[in-house]
Amino acid sequence: MQLIGRNMSPFVRRTSIVLKLLGLDYEQVELSTADDTDKIAKINPVIRVPSMVLDDGETLVDSNAIIDHLLEVGDPEHRLLPASGAERRAVLRLAAIGHGVMEKGVSSSYERNRRPKDKVFDGWVKQVEGQVESGLAALNEAASNGDYLCGDHLTLADVNAVVAHDFVSMAEPYLMKNDPYPALSALAKRCGEQAVFADTVFKPG
Numbered sequence: 001m002q003l004i005g006r007n008m009s010p011f012v013r014r015t016s017i018v019l020k021l022l023g024l025d026y027e028q029v030e031l032s033t034a035d036d037t038d039k040i041a042k043i044n045p046v047i048r049v050p051s052m053v054l055d056d057g058e059t060l061v062d063s064n065a066i067i068d069h070l071l072e073v074g075d076p077e078h079r080l081l082p083a084s085g086a087e088r089r090a091v092l093r094l095a096a097i098g099h100g101v102m103e104k105g106v107s108s109s110y111e112r113n114r115r116p117k118d119k120v121f122d123g124w125v126k127q128v129e130g131q132v133e134s135g136l137a138a139l140n141e142a143a144s145n146g147d148y149l150c151g152d153h154l155t156l157a158d159v160n161a162v163v164a165h166d167f168v169s170m171a172e173p174y175l176m177k178n179d180p181y182p183a184l185s186a187l188a189k190r191c192g193e194q195a196v197f198a199d200t201v202f203k204p205g
């Protein structure tokens, strides 16, 4: 199968990490939504990444739908996402907070970098960055309770939290000055020592 997109996108990176954690075979096609519009449009009419092309040509769009499929085929023991009940809801809740931080971090970055400077709406940037900060604070609190966000092993909640942390550190470094989320940073550092996380860090060029 093919994963479409570059790991600069936190949504693509989290999908890459899940693929690697599950040991699924895939090829990453590093298309960019800015430069490869026509190619991506053939796979995803909304022209967004990540998208995925399965071996039989079926296409999937949006990291949530892609990861849902990957877990269905690659995680029969429900290690990354418990099968049901309160444990599943807890992982999904924190995973959604991590995903929300990514969305707001990307919004801030688009607002600051894609608009002409005189058209940037500072009030909007402030609002979405406040959402980034409160999401990171919630993840930091969850990370303060143990080695992993939920239970005794790595789940989708940790993947999203680490990717959100790393994305904001890259895209909005001024929000990370003086290590305001130390438990989350420590989780990111511990995970960053594992190949699945280290090998998916975006390297420009």
Ligand SMILES: N[C@@H](CCC(=O)N[C@@H](CS)C(=O)NCC(=O)O)C(=O)O
Pocket: 008, 009, 010, 011, 033, 047, 048, 049, 050, 061, 062, 063, 064, 106
């Ligand atoms: N909800 C989507 C968000 C995907 C997303 O926003 N991707 C960005 C790249 S970071 C993108 O494709 N941006 C181009 C656009 O939205 O026009 C997901 O989880 O996959």
